[in-house]
Amino acid sequence: xxxxxxxxILIFFAGGLLVGGAILSLSKIVRPRRTLVKELPYExxxxxxxxxxxxxxxxxxxxxxxxxxxxxxxxxxxxxxxxLRDDGVxxxxxxxxxxxxxxxxxxxxxxxxxxxxx
Amino acid sequence: MTGDETFLVIVVKAVVVIFVxxxxxxxxxxxxxxxxxxxxxxxxxxxxxxxxxxxxLADVVKLIFKEDFVPRGANxxxxxxxxxxxxxxxVAAVAVIPFGTTLNAFGEEIPLVGADLNVGxxxxxxxxxxxxxxxxxxxxxxxxxxxxxxxxxxxxxxxxYEVAMGLSIVGVIMLAQSLSLVDIVNAQRDTVWYILFxxxxxxxxxxxxxxxxxxxPFDLPEAxxxxxxxxHTEYGGLKFAMFFLAEYVNMIIISALGATLFLGGxxxxxxxxxxxxxxxxxxxxxxxxxxxxTLPRLRYDQLMQFGWKVLLxxxxxxxxxxxxxxxxxxxx
Numbered sequence: 518x519x520x521x522x523x524x525x526i527l528i529f530f531a532g533g534l535l536v537g538g539a540i541l542s543l544s545k546i547v548r549p550r551r552t553l554v555k556e557l558p559y560e561x562x563x564x565x566x567x568x569x570x571x572x573x574x575x576x577x578x579x580x581x582x583x584x585x586x587x588x589x590x591x592x593x594x595x596x597x598x599x600x601l602r603d604d605g606v607x608x609x610x611x612x613x614x615x616x617x618x619x620x621x622x623x624x625x626x627x628x629x630x631x632x633x634x635x
Numbered sequence: 636m637t638g639d640e641t642f643l644v645i646v647v648k649a650v651v652v653i654f655v656x657x658x659x660x661x662x663x664x665x666x667x668x669x670x671x672x673x674x675x676x677x678x679x680x681x682x683x684x685x686x687x688x689x690x691x692l693a694d695v696v697k698l699i700f701k702e703d704f705v706p707r708g709a710n711x712x713x714x715x716x717x718x719x720x721x722x723x724x725x726v727a728a729v730a731v732i733p734f735g736t737t738l739n740a741f742g743e744e745i746p747l748v749g750a751d752l753n754v755g756x757x758x759x760x761x762x763x764x765x766x767x768x769x770x771x772x773x774x775x776x777x778x779x780x781x782x783x784x785x786x787x788x789x790x791x792x793x794x795x796y797e798v799a800m801g802l803s804i805v806g807v808i809m810l811a812q813s814l815s816l817v818d819i820v821n822a823q824r825d826t827v828w829y830i831l832f833x834x835x836x837x838x839x840x841x842x843x844x845x846x847x848x849x850x851x852p853f854d855l856p857e858a859x860x861x862x863x864x865x866x867h868t869e870y871g872g873l874k875f876a877m878f879f880l881a882e883y884v885n886m887i888i889i890s891a892l893g894a895t896l897f898l899g900g901x902x903x904x905x906x907x908x909x910x911x912x913x914x915x916x917x918x919x920x921x922x923x924x925x926x927x928x929t930l931p932r933l934r935y936d937q938l939m940q941f942g943w944k945v946l947l948x949x950x951x952x953x954x955x956x957x958x959x960x961x962x963x964x965x966x967x
Contacts, residue, residue, distance in 0.1 A: 522751075526727075528646055536653065537718070537722035540880075541718070587798040588801070595756070599813060
Protein backbone atom coordinates (compact mmCIF):
# COMPACT_ATOMS: atom_id res chain seq x y z
CA UNK A 518 0.00 0.00 0.00
CA UNK A 519 1.57 3.21 -1.14
CA UNK A 520 0.52 6.75 -0.58
CA UNK A 521 -0.51 7.07 -4.24
CA UNK A 522 -3.17 4.43 -3.60
CA UNK A 523 -5.01 7.08 -1.63
CA UNK A 524 -5.44 9.24 -4.74
CA UNK A 525 -8.91 7.77 -5.48
CA ILE A 526 -9.92 8.62 -1.91
CA LEU A 527 -8.96 12.24 -2.53
CA ILE A 528 -11.02 12.26 -5.71
CA PHE A 529 -14.02 10.85 -3.88
CA PHE A 530 -13.51 13.50 -1.17
CA ALA A 531 -13.59 16.13 -3.91
CA GLY A 532 -16.76 14.50 -5.24
CA GLY A 533 -18.40 14.68 -1.83
CA LEU A 534 -17.46 18.34 -1.41
CA LEU A 535 -18.67 19.08 -4.93
CA VAL A 536 -22.11 17.57 -4.30
CA GLY A 537 -22.50 19.51 -1.06
CA GLY A 538 -21.15 22.73 -2.54
CA ALA A 539 -23.37 22.44 -5.61
CA ILE A 540 -26.53 22.05 -3.54
CA LEU A 541 -25.54 24.92 -1.23
CA SER A 542 -24.80 27.33 -4.06
CA LEU A 543 -27.93 26.27 -5.94
CA SER A 544 -30.02 27.23 -2.93
CA LYS A 545 -28.12 30.54 -2.73
CA ILE A 546 -28.89 31.38 -6.34
CA VAL A 547 -32.52 30.35 -6.64
CA ARG A 548 -34.02 30.97 -3.20
CA PRO A 549 -36.48 33.82 -2.69
CA ARG A 550 -35.44 36.83 -0.58
CA ARG A 551 -35.57 36.24 3.14
CA THR A 552 -37.98 38.03 5.43
CA LEU A 553 -37.08 39.26 8.90
CA VAL A 554 -40.10 38.01 10.83
CA LYS A 555 -39.30 34.40 10.16
CA GLU A 556 -35.85 34.58 11.67
CA LEU A 557 -36.97 33.73 15.19
CA PRO A 558 -36.01 30.20 16.23
CA TYR A 559 -38.94 27.81 16.25
CA GLU A 560 -40.37 27.15 19.71
CA UNK A 561 -43.84 25.80 19.03
CA UNK A 562 -45.26 29.32 18.94
CA UNK A 563 -43.99 30.35 22.37
CA UNK A 564 -41.90 33.52 22.38
CA UNK A 565 -38.32 32.58 23.11
CA UNK A 566 -36.43 34.50 25.78
CA UNK A 567 -34.49 32.10 27.92
CA UNK A 568 -30.90 31.45 26.89
CA UNK A 569 -30.66 28.79 24.21
CA UNK A 570 -27.29 27.23 24.95
CA UNK A 571 -27.94 25.86 28.39
CA UNK A 572 -26.00 23.26 30.31
CA UNK A 573 -26.35 19.61 29.40
CA UNK A 574 -27.14 16.68 31.60
CA UNK A 575 -23.95 15.10 32.96
CA UNK A 576 -24.92 11.83 31.27
CA UNK A 577 -23.96 13.19 27.87
CA UNK A 578 -20.40 13.90 29.10
CA UNK A 579 -20.15 10.48 30.76
CA UNK A 580 -21.25 8.79 27.55
CA UNK A 581 -18.67 10.74 25.57
CA UNK A 582 -15.89 9.67 27.94
CA UNK A 583 -16.97 6.05 27.91
CA UNK A 584 -17.03 6.15 24.14
CA UNK A 585 -13.46 7.36 23.91
CA UNK A 586 -12.21 4.56 26.16
CA UNK A 587 -14.09 1.80 24.38
CA UNK A 588 -13.45 3.11 20.89
CA UNK A 589 -9.71 3.25 21.42
CA UNK A 590 -9.75 -0.30 22.73
CA UNK A 591 -11.72 -1.25 19.65
CA UNK A 592 -9.08 0.28 17.39
CA UNK A 593 -6.48 -1.91 19.12
CA UNK A 594 -8.54 -5.08 18.68
CA UNK A 595 -8.68 -4.77 14.88
CA UNK A 596 -4.96 -5.50 14.26
CA UNK A 597 -5.09 -8.53 16.59
CA UNK A 598 -8.20 -9.73 14.75
CA UNK A 599 -6.46 -9.53 11.38
CA UNK A 600 -3.51 -11.67 12.46
CA LEU A 601 -5.34 -14.01 14.85
CA ARG A 602 -5.34 -16.99 12.48
CA ASP A 603 -1.57 -16.78 12.07
CA ASP A 604 -0.86 -16.18 15.74
CA GLY A 605 -2.80 -19.20 16.96
CA VAL A 606 -3.10 -19.87 20.68
CA UNK A 607 -0.61 -17.16 21.68
CA UNK A 608 -2.68 -14.56 19.82
CA UNK A 609 -5.77 -15.93 21.48
CA UNK A 610 -4.26 -15.49 24.94
CA UNK A 611 -3.17 -11.93 24.13
CA UNK A 612 -6.63 -11.12 22.82
CA UNK A 613 -8.29 -12.70 25.85
CA UNK A 614 -6.20 -10.62 28.24
CA UNK A 615 -7.03 -7.49 26.28
CA UNK A 616 -10.75 -8.22 26.09
CA UNK A 617 -10.67 -8.95 29.81
CA UNK A 618 -9.58 -5.36 30.46
CA UNK A 619 -12.56 -4.13 28.41
CA UNK A 620 -15.01 -6.38 30.23
CA UNK A 621 -13.50 -5.34 33.54
CA UNK A 622 -13.87 -1.66 32.63
CA UNK A 623 -17.45 -2.25 31.53
CA UNK A 624 -18.25 -4.10 34.75
CA UNK A 625 -16.74 -1.24 36.75
CA UNK A 626 -18.72 1.54 35.07
CA UNK A 627 -21.82 -0.64 35.24
CA UNK A 628 -21.32 -1.12 38.99
CA UNK A 629 -20.68 2.61 39.40
CA UNK A 630 -24.05 3.20 37.72
CA UNK A 631 -22.44 5.30 35.00
CA UNK A 632 -24.58 3.52 32.42
CA UNK A 633 -27.84 4.60 34.04
CA UNK A 634 -29.58 7.48 32.34
CA UNK A 635 -30.83 9.88 35.00
CA MET B 636 -4.35 -2.44 -6.27
CA THR B 637 -5.28 0.82 -7.86
CA GLY B 638 -1.80 2.32 -8.13
CA ASP B 639 -1.44 1.95 -11.90
CA GLU B 640 -4.85 3.32 -12.82
CA THR B 641 -4.88 6.52 -14.78
CA PHE B 642 -6.21 9.66 -13.21
CA LEU B 643 -8.98 9.83 -15.79
CA VAL B 644 -10.27 6.33 -15.04
CA ILE B 645 -10.53 7.12 -11.33
CA VAL B 646 -12.36 10.38 -11.99
CA VAL B 647 -14.84 8.67 -14.33
CA LYS B 648 -15.40 5.95 -11.75
CA ALA B 649 -15.97 8.50 -8.99
CA VAL B 650 -18.45 10.48 -11.10
CA VAL B 651 -20.43 7.37 -12.10
CA VAL B 652 -20.50 5.92 -8.58
CA ILE B 653 -21.55 9.20 -6.95
CA PHE B 654 -24.20 9.79 -9.63
CA VAL B 655 -25.65 6.30 -9.08
CA UNK B 656 -25.55 6.86 -5.33
CA UNK B 657 -27.49 10.13 -5.53
CA UNK B 658 -30.08 8.57 -7.86
CA UNK B 659 -30.35 5.60 -5.50
CA UNK B 660 -31.02 8.11 -2.71
CA UNK B 661 -33.91 9.67 -4.63
CA UNK B 662 -35.54 6.33 -5.33
CA UNK B 663 -34.88 4.86 -1.88
CA UNK B 664 -36.82 7.82 -0.55
CA UNK B 665 -39.65 7.26 -3.02
CA UNK B 666 -39.83 3.52 -2.35
CA UNK B 667 -39.83 4.14 1.36
CA UNK B 668 -42.81 6.45 1.02
CA UNK B 669 -44.59 3.98 -1.24
CA UNK B 670 -43.86 1.05 1.07
CA UNK B 671 -44.85 2.93 4.21
CA UNK B 672 -48.04 3.82 2.38
CA UNK B 673 -48.72 0.16 1.67
CA UNK B 674 -47.92 -0.81 5.26
CA UNK B 675 -50.53 1.71 6.37
CA UNK B 676 -53.10 0.50 3.82
CA UNK B 677 -52.85 3.56 1.56
CA UNK B 678 -51.21 4.19 -1.81
CA UNK B 679 -48.34 6.51 -1.07
CA UNK B 680 -47.18 9.02 -3.71
CA UNK B 681 -48.59 7.91 -7.10
CA UNK B 682 -49.61 11.10 -8.90
CA UNK B 683 -46.41 12.71 -10.16
CA UNK B 684 -45.49 11.03 -13.42
CA UNK B 685 -46.07 7.35 -14.11
CA UNK B 686 -46.99 5.68 -10.79
CA UNK B 687 -45.42 8.59 -8.93
CA UNK B 688 -41.91 7.94 -10.25
CA UNK B 689 -41.29 11.63 -10.91
CA UNK B 690 -41.95 12.46 -7.24
CA UNK B 691 -38.24 12.89 -6.27
CA LEU B 692 -37.81 15.46 -9.05
CA ALA B 693 -40.92 17.31 -7.95
CA ASP B 694 -39.63 17.33 -4.36
CA VAL B 695 -36.30 18.78 -5.42
CA VAL B 696 -37.96 21.50 -7.50
CA LYS B 697 -40.20 22.37 -4.57
CA LEU B 698 -37.26 22.53 -2.14
CA ILE B 699 -35.19 24.70 -4.50
CA PHE B 700 -37.84 27.40 -4.44
CA LYS B 701 -38.31 27.32 -0.68
CA GLU B 702 -37.28 30.37 1.27
CA ASP B 703 -33.88 29.77 2.75
CA PHE B 704 -33.23 31.73 5.92
CA VAL B 705 -30.83 31.62 8.85
CA PRO B 706 -32.51 32.04 12.25
CA ARG B 707 -31.53 34.96 14.47
CA GLY B 708 -28.92 33.95 17.03
CA ALA B 709 -27.55 31.26 14.79
CA ASN B 710 -23.88 30.92 14.00
CA UNK B 711 -24.06 31.65 10.27
CA UNK B 712 -20.81 29.97 9.26
CA UNK B 713 -21.43 26.72 11.12
CA UNK B 714 -25.08 26.78 10.10
CA UNK B 715 -24.00 26.52 6.45
CA UNK B 716 -21.05 24.26 7.14
CA UNK B 717 -22.99 21.57 9.02
CA UNK B 718 -25.09 20.15 6.16
CA UNK B 719 -22.01 20.34 3.98
CA UNK B 720 -20.06 18.11 6.39
CA UNK B 721 -22.91 15.61 6.55
CA UNK B 722 -23.20 15.32 2.78
CA UNK B 723 -19.44 15.14 2.32
CA UNK B 724 -18.96 12.33 4.83
CA UNK B 725 -21.90 10.35 3.48
CA VAL B 726 -20.94 10.62 -0.18
CA ALA B 727 -17.19 10.10 0.28
CA ALA B 728 -17.83 6.86 2.18
CA VAL B 729 -18.88 5.11 -1.02
CA ALA B 730 -15.23 5.14 -2.15
CA VAL B 731 -14.31 1.87 -0.45
CA ILE B 732 -17.44 -0.18 -1.28
CA PRO B 733 -16.52 -2.83 -3.87
CA PHE B 734 -19.24 -3.45 -6.46
CA GLY B 735 -17.64 -6.04 -8.71
CA THR B 736 -14.38 -7.72 -9.67
CA THR B 737 -13.00 -6.01 -12.77
CA LEU B 738 -14.40 -4.40 -15.87
CA ASN B 739 -12.64 -4.81 -19.20
CA ALA B 740 -12.90 -1.47 -20.93
CA PHE B 741 -10.60 0.40 -23.36
CA GLY B 742 -8.22 -2.57 -23.22
CA GLU B 743 -7.67 -2.14 -19.51
CA GLU B 744 -8.70 -4.17 -16.48
CA ILE B 745 -10.49 -1.71 -14.22
CA PRO B 746 -11.17 -2.89 -10.66
CA LEU B 747 -14.76 -2.09 -9.72
CA VAL B 748 -14.06 -0.31 -6.46
CA GLY B 749 -13.28 3.33 -5.78
CA ALA B 750 -10.21 2.54 -3.71
CA ASP B 751 -9.18 -0.83 -2.29
CA LEU B 752 -7.78 0.47 1.00
CA ASN B 753 -6.16 -2.04 3.32
CA VAL B 754 -7.98 -0.20 6.13
CA GLY B 755 -11.34 0.03 4.36
CA UNK B 756 -13.42 -0.77 7.43
CA UNK B 757 -11.60 1.80 9.55
CA UNK B 758 -11.99 4.36 6.76
CA UNK B 759 -15.76 3.92 6.87
CA UNK B 760 -15.83 4.30 10.64
CA UNK B 761 -13.69 7.42 10.42
CA UNK B 762 -16.01 9.00 7.88
CA UNK B 763 -19.08 8.17 9.93
CA UNK B 764 -17.26 9.89 12.80
CA UNK B 765 -16.83 13.01 10.66
CA UNK B 766 -20.49 12.79 9.70
CA UNK B 767 -21.50 13.15 13.36
CA UNK B 768 -20.00 16.64 13.32
CA UNK B 769 -22.53 17.71 10.71
CA UNK B 770 -25.45 16.70 12.91
CA UNK B 771 -23.95 18.08 16.12
CA UNK B 772 -22.83 21.40 14.65
CA UNK B 773 -26.11 21.76 12.79
CA UNK B 774 -28.08 21.50 16.01
CA UNK B 775 -25.70 23.72 17.95
CA UNK B 776 -25.44 26.44 15.32
CA UNK B 777 -29.20 26.76 14.88
CA UNK B 778 -29.68 28.64 18.14
CA UNK B 779 -32.79 26.61 18.86
CA UNK B 780 -33.46 24.63 22.04
CA UNK B 781 -35.00 21.68 20.26
CA UNK B 782 -32.12 21.46 17.85
CA UNK B 783 -29.54 21.64 20.61
CA UNK B 784 -31.25 18.85 22.54
CA UNK B 785 -31.58 16.88 19.34
CA UNK B 786 -27.91 17.13 18.53
CA UNK B 787 -26.82 16.26 22.08
CA UNK B 788 -28.97 13.17 21.88
CA UNK B 789 -27.65 12.34 18.45
CA UNK B 790 -24.08 12.54 19.64
CA UNK B 791 -24.66 10.32 22.67
CA UNK B 792 -26.67 7.77 20.72
CA UNK B 793 -24.27 7.52 17.81
CA UNK B 794 -21.16 7.05 19.93
CA UNK B 795 -22.91 4.43 22.07
CA TYR B 796 -23.89 2.28 19.12
CA GLU B 797 -20.65 2.89 17.27
CA VAL B 798 -18.81 0.79 19.86
CA ALA B 799 -21.23 -2.14 19.57
CA MET B 800 -21.08 -1.96 15.79
CA GLY B 801 -17.30 -1.89 15.77
CA LEU B 802 -17.14 -4.96 18.01
CA SER B 803 -19.80 -6.84 16.05
CA ILE B 804 -17.67 -6.95 12.91
CA VAL B 805 -14.44 -8.09 14.58
CA GLY B 806 -15.54 -11.71 13.97
CA VAL B 807 -15.71 -11.03 10.24
CA ILE B 808 -12.25 -9.47 10.31
CA MET B 809 -10.86 -12.53 12.10
CA LEU B 810 -12.36 -14.83 9.47
CA ALA B 811 -11.20 -12.78 6.50
CA GLN B 812 -7.86 -11.75 8.04
CA SER B 813 -8.15 -8.34 6.45
CA LEU B 814 -9.70 -4.92 6.87
CA SER B 815 -9.97 -4.42 3.12
CA LEU B 816 -13.55 -4.79 1.91
CA VAL B 817 -12.37 -6.35 -1.36
CA ASP B 818 -10.44 -9.03 0.54
CA ILE B 819 -13.44 -9.68 2.77
CA VAL B 820 -15.69 -10.28 -0.25
CA ASN B 821 -13.11 -12.49 -1.92
CA ALA B 822 -12.72 -14.53 1.27
CA GLN B 823 -16.46 -15.10 1.27
CA ARG B 824 -16.37 -16.19 -2.37
CA ASP B 825 -13.88 -18.90 -1.38
CA THR B 826 -15.98 -20.11 1.56
CA VAL B 827 -19.55 -19.06 2.37
CA TRP B 828 -21.33 -15.88 3.40
CA TYR B 829 -20.14 -14.84 6.84
CA ILE B 830 -23.69 -14.50 8.11
CA LEU B 831 -23.54 -18.31 8.53
CA PHE B 832 -20.46 -18.07 10.77
CA UNK B 833 -21.53 -14.83 12.44
CA UNK B 834 -25.32 -14.85 12.93
CA UNK B 835 -25.08 -13.03 16.25
CA UNK B 836 -22.59 -10.57 14.82
CA UNK B 837 -24.94 -9.81 11.93
CA UNK B 838 -27.86 -9.26 14.29
CA UNK B 839 -25.86 -6.85 16.46
CA UNK B 840 -24.61 -5.10 13.34
CA UNK B 841 -28.17 -4.66 12.06
CA UNK B 842 -29.48 -3.22 15.32
CA UNK B 843 -26.49 -0.89 15.61
CA UNK B 844 -26.90 0.11 11.97
CA UNK B 845 -30.49 1.16 12.57
CA UNK B 846 -29.35 3.26 15.53
CA UNK B 847 -26.38 4.71 13.62
CA UNK B 848 -28.61 5.97 10.84
CA UNK B 849 -31.16 7.46 13.29
CA UNK B 850 -33.93 5.24 11.97
CA UNK B 851 -37.05 4.13 13.81
CA PRO B 852 -37.29 2.67 16.42
CA PHE B 853 -34.07 4.50 17.34
CA ASP B 854 -34.97 7.82 15.72
CA LEU B 855 -34.88 9.82 18.96
CA PRO B 856 -32.55 12.53 17.65
CA GLU B 857 -35.31 13.69 15.32
CA ALA B 858 -38.37 12.52 17.23
CA UNK B 859 -41.07 14.68 15.68
CA UNK B 860 -43.45 14.48 18.61
CA UNK B 861 -40.99 15.69 21.26
CA UNK B 862 -38.14 17.50 19.50
CA UNK B 863 -39.78 18.82 16.33
CA UNK B 864 -37.26 17.16 14.00
CA UNK B 865 -34.28 17.66 16.35
CA UNK B 866 -31.05 18.90 14.82
CA HIS B 867 -32.67 20.10 11.57
CA THR B 868 -35.64 22.00 13.00
CA GLU B 869 -34.33 25.30 11.67
CA TYR B 870 -33.18 24.01 8.32
CA GLY B 871 -35.36 24.57 5.30
CA GLY B 872 -35.15 24.33 1.55
CA LEU B 873 -32.10 22.71 0.05
CA LYS B 874 -30.12 22.72 3.30
CA PHE B 875 -32.83 20.51 4.78
CA ALA B 876 -32.57 18.38 1.64
CA MET B 877 -28.84 18.02 2.31
CA PHE B 878 -29.44 16.51 5.75
CA PHE B 879 -32.01 14.24 4.19
CA LEU B 880 -29.60 13.26 1.47
CA ALA B 881 -26.92 12.49 4.04
CA GLU B 882 -29.29 10.38 6.12
CA TYR B 883 -30.43 8.25 3.20
CA VAL B 884 -26.99 7.94 1.65
CA ASN B 885 -25.76 6.77 5.05
CA MET B 886 -28.53 4.18 5.03
CA ILE B 887 -27.44 2.96 1.62
CA ILE B 888 -23.77 2.90 2.62
CA ILE B 889 -24.41 1.00 5.82
CA SER B 890 -26.60 -1.49 3.93
CA ALA B 891 -23.78 -1.89 1.44
CA LEU B 892 -21.35 -2.42 4.32
CA GLY B 893 -23.65 -5.04 5.88
CA ALA B 894 -24.05 -6.77 2.52
CA THR B 895 -20.29 -6.71 1.99
CA LEU B 896 -19.31 -7.95 5.43
CA PHE B 897 -21.98 -10.56 6.04
CA LEU B 898 -23.85 -11.35 2.79
CA GLY B 899 -20.98 -11.87 0.38
CA GLY B 900 -21.03 -8.39 -1.16
CA UNK B 901 -20.98 -8.52 -4.96
CA UNK B 902 -20.36 -12.29 -4.96
CA UNK B 903 -23.12 -14.41 -6.48
CA UNK B 904 -23.81 -16.77 -9.38
CA UNK B 905 -24.90 -15.91 -12.96
CA UNK B 906 -25.79 -12.23 -12.52
CA UNK B 907 -23.05 -9.56 -12.59
CA UNK B 908 -21.64 -8.37 -9.26
CA UNK B 909 -23.26 -4.95 -9.35
CA UNK B 910 -26.71 -6.53 -9.61
CA UNK B 911 -26.04 -8.87 -6.70
CA UNK B 912 -24.83 -6.02 -4.53
CA UNK B 913 -27.88 -3.93 -5.50
CA UNK B 914 -30.23 -6.81 -4.61
CA UNK B 915 -28.58 -7.32 -1.22
CA UNK B 916 -28.63 -3.59 -0.46
CA UNK B 917 -32.30 -3.44 -1.47
CA UNK B 918 -33.15 -6.32 0.87
CA UNK B 919 -31.44 -4.60 3.79
CA UNK B 920 -33.08 -1.26 2.95
CA UNK B 921 -36.46 -2.99 2.87
CA UNK B 922 -35.69 -4.32 6.34
CA UNK B 923 -34.98 -0.76 7.54
CA UNK B 924 -38.30 0.44 6.17
CA UNK B 925 -40.18 -2.56 7.51
CA UNK B 926 -38.80 -1.87 10.99
CA UNK B 927 -39.89 1.75 10.77
CA UNK B 928 -43.40 0.73 9.78
CA THR B 929 -43.67 -1.85 12.55
CA LEU B 930 -41.97 -0.72 15.76
CA PRO B 931 -42.81 2.19 18.07
CA ARG B 932 -40.05 4.55 19.20
CA LEU B 933 -37.99 3.71 22.28
CA ARG B 934 -37.59 5.96 25.30
CA TYR B 935 -34.21 7.69 25.47
CA ASP B 936 -32.95 6.04 28.67
CA GLN B 937 -34.02 2.65 27.31
CA LEU B 938 -32.13 3.35 24.13
CA MET B 939 -28.88 4.26 25.88
CA GLN B 940 -29.05 1.37 28.30
CA PHE B 941 -29.83 -1.08 25.53
CA GLY B 942 -26.70 0.00 23.70
CA TRP B 943 -24.34 -0.27 26.65
CA LYS B 944 -25.91 -3.07 28.68
CA VAL B 945 -27.18 -5.44 26.01
CA LEU B 946 -25.48 -4.85 22.69
CA LEU B 947 -21.97 -4.17 23.98
CA UNK B 948 -21.75 -7.30 26.22
CA UNK B 949 -23.33 -9.41 23.47
CA UNK B 950 -20.84 -8.12 20.91
CA UNK B 951 -17.96 -8.84 23.31
CA UNK B 952 -19.29 -12.36 23.86
CA UNK B 953 -19.55 -12.90 20.11
CA UNK B 954 -15.99 -11.64 19.72
CA UNK B 955 -14.66 -14.03 22.39
CA UNK B 956 -16.49 -17.09 21.03
CA UNK B 957 -15.30 -16.38 17.50
CA UNK B 958 -11.75 -15.81 18.74
CA UNK B 959 -11.67 -19.12 20.62
CA UNK B 960 -13.06 -21.11 17.68
CA UNK B 961 -10.67 -19.51 15.21
CA UNK B 962 -7.65 -19.49 17.51
CA UNK B 963 -8.02 -23.19 18.36
CA UNK B 964 -9.70 -24.66 15.32
CA UNK B 965 -9.01 -22.72 12.12
CA UNK B 966 -5.33 -21.83 12.23
CA UNK B 967 -3.42 -21.40 9.02
